[in-house]
Every structure is written in C-alpha cells, then in structure tokens.
C-alpha cells in the first residue's frame with residue numbers, strides 16, 4: 353500500500369486539514385454504508401470504549417460485565433468511569449463471553465455488558481442480547497479484533513447499543529498509528545459521542561459542552577483506513593484461506609484450534625492453537641521462535657491479573673477457563689501477505705513438535 357499511502361499523505365498535507373475534515377467524514381460515511389449504524393471517529397479503541405461507557409451514563413455504583421480474556425482496555429473503560437468491572441469466564445470453544453457466566457454475575461447494580469469479539473469471531477450476541485433485554489442492560493461491543501466480522505450476516509459493531517473499534521496499525525483494519533471508531537445504534541447518541549471525543553465540542557469550536565477527551569481521529573489515519581476498508585473483505589478471505597491450511601495440516605493432532613460457530617464466521621485477527629499442557633505450549637513457542645516464526649500469546653497476563661487492577665475496584669466472578677486456556681495457547685502468524693512457503697514453514701515447525 354506504500355504508493356497509495358504516500359499519495360494520501362501528500363493529499364492531506366496539501367489540504368492543510370489534519371483533524372475533523374472531509375476524510376474523517378468520508379470514513380464515517382463509508383463505515384455506515386458498509387456496516388450500518390452511526391459511526392463516529394475516535395483516537396483509539398481504548399478511547400472508543402471509554403467514550404461508550406460515559407455516553408451510556410455508566411459511573412460510580414454501576415457494575416459492568418467484561419470477559420476475563422481480553423485486552424486490558426475492556427476493563428479500564430468502565431473502571432475509569434468509576435464503575436466496577438465484573439470479570440466473568442469465556443466459553444472454552446469460542447473464547448468469547450460465556451452467556452451462563454454472565455447470567456450468574458448479574459446483580460441489581462449491573463448496568464452493562466461488554467462482549468469482546470475475541471480473535472476476530474463474534475461473541476454469542478443472541479444469547480447475550482436476550483440476557484441484556486431481560487435485565488435492562490446496555491450492550492457495548494468490543495470489536496477491536498473484529499472489523500468486518502459478522503453475526504448471522506449483521507456487521508460486528510451494529511449488534512449492541514454502541515460498537516467500539518480499534519484501528520491501531522496492528523489490527524486487521526489498521527491505519528498508521530492509533531485510531532478508533534464508535535458506531536451508535538441510535539443517531540440521537542451521535543452529538544454526545546462527538547462531544548466526548550472532542551473536548552466537549554459539537555459544532556462551534558469555541559463552545560465546550562462537557563469535559564470531553566482529546567480523543568478525535570486524524571485525517572491521515574482516516575484516509576488510509578477508508579482505503580483499507582475496500583481491501584478488508586479480500587484480506588479476511590486470505591486469512592480464512594491460511595486458517596484452512598492450518599486446520600487441514602493439524603487435523604488429528606492433540607491440539608485445539610478455532611472453528612466457525614454457527615452464524616459467526618471467524619475473521620482470524622489471530623489464529624490460536626491450544627496445547628494439552630502448559631509445558632507443551634512453552635516448548636512449541638520456543639521451537640517456533642527458534643525457526644524465526646513470530647509467536648504471540650494473546651494474552652499472557654489477563655486484565656484482572658495486571659498490577660493496575662490491584663488498585664482498581666473490580667470483582668472476579670469466574671475466570672477458570674480463561675486462566676487455564678491462555679497459559680496453553682499460542683497464536684500463529686496469519687497475516688494476509690504470508691507466502692505459501694512461509695505458511696508451510698509454520699506448519700512443518702508445528703508438526704515437528706509432535
């Protein structure tokens with residue numbers, strides 16, 4: 353994309369408009385057309401999540417249910433509003449929020465639930481929506497790993513009250529640095545979201561309605577991400593094709609790999625494999641590293657285990673599967689630009705370990 357990115361950079365510099373201009377508007381328009389809802393640019397996925405919590409009125413005295421297996425920002429977002437993140441376990445097969453664990457964690461203080469579409473596969477939104485409907489909970493989707501994913505043909509980010517995307521450079525849809533997007537189901541929410549990410553401003557730049565964040569999206573990132581949006585379906589197909597190679601090669605081995613859940617096709621931000629024991633997982637990670645293959649552990653330390661949470665009010669209701677699985681799981685490379693030779697090298701290295 354180098355040539356196109358350089359061209360877009362030149363355009364932005366020539367325009368002299370770096371924030372709040374036509375390229376951010378274009379990204380919001382295109383995302384709304386492709387996915388639905390009412391998109392608002394933000395500076396990161398973290399900013400989008402915190403903004404969503406604030407916009408939905410979450411604060412002190414509230415509890416917000418989050419999955420044990422996620423990036424730390426999912427827990428930080430409610431915590432920073434003064435609410436209590438309540439950590440619950442994941443479904444061991446899909447690695448997304450377990451509906452039964454959510455049900456068990458609900459109290460009169462529960463205000464919202466944040467399903468994470470982990471590794472690129474949507475959480476079980478039918479079950480979670482039913483629970484949210486029955487208990488009057490808001491639903492904030494954490495779509496940071498799932499741009500372009502679908503749930504029974506509806507786009508991730510349009511299934512709850514607000515969808516939150518990260519478009520950090522390392523994500524499936526990622527600009528040049530940090531970037532994010534909110535998608536509101538209700539258009540009435542848009543003015544407040546815009547105020548919260550732009551120091552309280554909406555319209556007149558000299559009027560600040562609320563103490564908002566410096567959390568807006570830049571024009572250059574917006575331009576690059578809009579370009580990438582047209583390539584995303586093809587990238588997802590390439591990721592799925594690599595996953596098919598891995599799945600076929602690993603059939604019969606004593607390891608667990610991701611699969612499509614009904615109506616929830618995987619978009620493979622990450623391709624994880626879970627080994628029978630921690631020792632075997634460590635050994636495989638070492639062998640892959642020796643073979644110059646980038647291995648990742650997503651995530652070696654869960655949010656509630658982080659030092660930050662020793663000072664933050666939170667509750668852990670259940671996390672057994674998340675703790676066990678994350679210790680036995682490694683992620684293999686699955687970038688769309690991998691060559692067949694590189695894919696075969698990964699496969700041979702994994703097979704040689706068995």
Ligand SMILES: *Cc1c(COP(=O)(O)O)cnc(C)c1O
Nearest residue numbers: 396397398423425496518519520
């Ligand atoms: C990346 C990520 C975030 C945070 O997004 P940033 O753009 O890095 O701030 C939040 N939640 C999940 C699940 C993520 O993977």
